[in-house]
Amino acid sequence: MLRHLIAFFCSAASVFGALNPDQVVILFNRNAADSDTLAKHYAELRDIPATQIVGLDLPDKEQIDRDEYRTQLRDPLAKIFDDRRWWLRNDGPDGKKQLSGLKVRLIVCMRGVPSRIFHNDTQADPEQDAKDPQASLRRMMMTSSAAVDSELMLLGLENPKTEGPLDNPYFKSTTPIEKAAIPILLVGRIDGPSPEICTRMMDDAVATEKTGLWGFGVVDIANKSAAQDPSGDPWFRTAAKDLREKGFPVLVDRFHPTLPRNFPLPPTALYYGWYDWNVSGPFINPHFHFKRGAIAIHLHSFSAAQLRDAGKNWCAPLLARGAAATVGNTFEPFLHLTHHLDLLNARLLDGFTLIEAATMAMPVVSWQGVVLGDPLYRPFAHLDGTGAKEDDDRVFRALRIAQLRWPDDDLRRRELQKAATRMNNGTMTEALALDFAEGIDANVAVTLLTDATRQYSAPTDQLRTELLKIKLDRERGQLAAAKQGLRAALSRYSQLPEKDAAQVWLDTLEADATRTK
Known part of the structure; x- marks a missing residue:
């Protein structure tokens, strides 16, 4: 069965172009x-080409001020773009330079460039804030603090405003960047x-581009109320649904706390979760490591x-635990102005590069978002069954x-149940159990998880399948x-x-029982 499935070839995958090497500039700190x-x-x-590598004399620190950004980074880099004719700029109606053409479409900032x-x-005015509760919010929205990369997207504009965010013209686009007529640069960071x-x-x-990214998806939903969260949890639910519809097995956690300490995750290719300040749960386990090429994102204001x-916030720890790419925020972005993770996931699955998908998912520029990883990485270029084959996949x-x-869900599940029985393969059986657990038939899911154990x-795999059965008990x-x-x-x-994961869950249930007495 497995050999026949892998032999089946579908040519329906989208084919995207790619940026030419001379459309990419690499920026480093001398x-x-x-x-x-x-x-x-x-x-x-x-x-x-080596001619596309640019070194600047920048402060050797992660954080800089506005004057340092303007005098040591933005202005010298803009002059290089002018001198090398990497863009065309004309005077706009207001007398300021504006872009009329771009040869370079992507800047890649290397480690060492301030972020x-x-x-x-x-400063806050406590008396005014007491009179007007929205005053503090407006002040935060008009901050000039920002991610360097998000500001560099506007490099071609002369003296754009620095207070607050600006609309991103590439938001929700479905056009590859080499064909998009937009006056901004894409900016990523390694x-x-x-x-x-x-x-x-x-x-x-x-x-990973040679094989494609394969493995389990893990989606950790915060399970907030609609009043608390009108958008965050729906992003995660949509991402889980889209992954399942592409054939990825998805472990979804819907309990309000994040996944418990040391939870034994399966071979994880994609992780989307929220909402803890610092790395927690499965990712503090020193034995955990993502699958090669993994995309891992934890939504937090200061990720x-x-x-x-590697022990603080989220982006650094996820990368240290083997992820190839993530996105995050340098300062408070506000939920609606951070990466919309349902869009990011969908664009990746459609075959776009990391930087295209992340920028299409970001509603604003000159703000807090940062994209970490090879910007040209296309993890899902082989969803049509092509690419180099590896046993683990x-x-x-x-x-x-x-x-x-088998587009028909019932038929596909029947065929996969036959295959799982014949193959006696824990990964296949667990994947099928996760599918049945998503509102299809919890009893069948429990039987399959028992088989997988x-x-x-x-x-560790046996413990996980036991915990997944317990998860179903809790949900019911x-x-x-x-x-x-x-x-x-x-x-x-x-x-x-x-x-420890079992202990955390047991402590939670016993504490809940005590509170309800």
């Missing part, structure tokens, strides 16, 4: 160790806790507040081909059974650090 080495490595990987602009805006991590991010992106400490490729071959040989209100299962798991897997 004063930061390894910044030039990383720039040269990226140029070699992507065949970008944040901090501006000490007007940055992280160490030069070695940055090198690995680049290498992983190029390697990219720093990129050096065989089950996931089969699930994708089954989605294409038996089929897996690794104790069978709390006594859930607590019994958690106690059994704690006894059976007492030597595993991942047992």
Whole structure:
């Protein structure tokens, strides 16, 4: 069955063009160790000419002020663009220069280029704030603090306003950037806790493009009320649905806290979650590592507040744990002005590059968003079944081909159940169980998870499938059974650090029971 599924070929995938190497400029900091080495490595990987590598004398720090940004980064870089004719600029009606043509469409900032602009805006007036509760919000919205990369998108404009965000003309676009007539540059960043991590991010992106990105999706929904959250949770629900419709098995957590400490995740290719300030849950487990080429995003206001400490915030820790790419925020963006993750996920699945997908998902520029990873990375260029085949991806490729071959959901599930029984493969069985768990038939899901526990040989995989059964008990209100299962798991897997996940869930259920007495 598996061989037949992988042999099935579908030619319906979209084909996108790619930026030419001479449309990409790589920016590094002459004063930061390894910044030039990383720039040269990226140029070699992507065949970008040495003439497209630009070094500037920049402060060797993550955060700069507005004067430093203007005098040491923006103005010198704009002059280079003028001198090398990487754009055409004319005087606009207001006498300021404006773009009339772009040769270069993408700037790639390397580790060492500052990532944040901090501006000490007007101080709060407590008396005024007490009279007008919206005053503080308006002040935050008109901040001049921003991500360097988001400001560089407006490099071609002469002295644009710096207070607050500006509309992004590429938002919700479906046009590849080389065909888009928009007056902004795309700006991405290869940055992280160490030069070695940055090198690995680049290498992983190029390697994964040859095979395609395959694996489990993990979506951690905060389960907020509609009043608390009119948009965030729906983004995550849509992303999970879109992944399933492409054939990816998706583990969805809907409990209000994030996934518990040391939860034993499956081979994770995509992670979308919220909302903790600092890295938590499965990602503090030293044994955890994402699949090569993984896209991992945790939505938080300050997820990219720093990129050096792998134990703080979210972007740096996710990259340190093996992700090839993520997005984040340098300062408070407000939910509606951050990356719309449903759009980002959809554009990636459509075959766009990381930087195109992320920019299409961002409603504003001159704001807080940053895109980390090889901007030219196309993780889903092989959803049609093409690409180099690797043994670790065989089950996931089969699930994708089954989605294409049998559009009828019931038929596909029957065929996959036959395959899972015949193959005696834990990954296939668990993937099918996750599908049935999404409102299809919880009893079938439990049976399949029991089978998967038996089929897996690794104790961490066995524990996960036990926890997924307990998750179904909790969702169905069978709390006594859930607590019994958690106690059994704690006894059976007492030597595993991942047992902490069972303890967290048990503590939560017992605390809930105490509060309701």
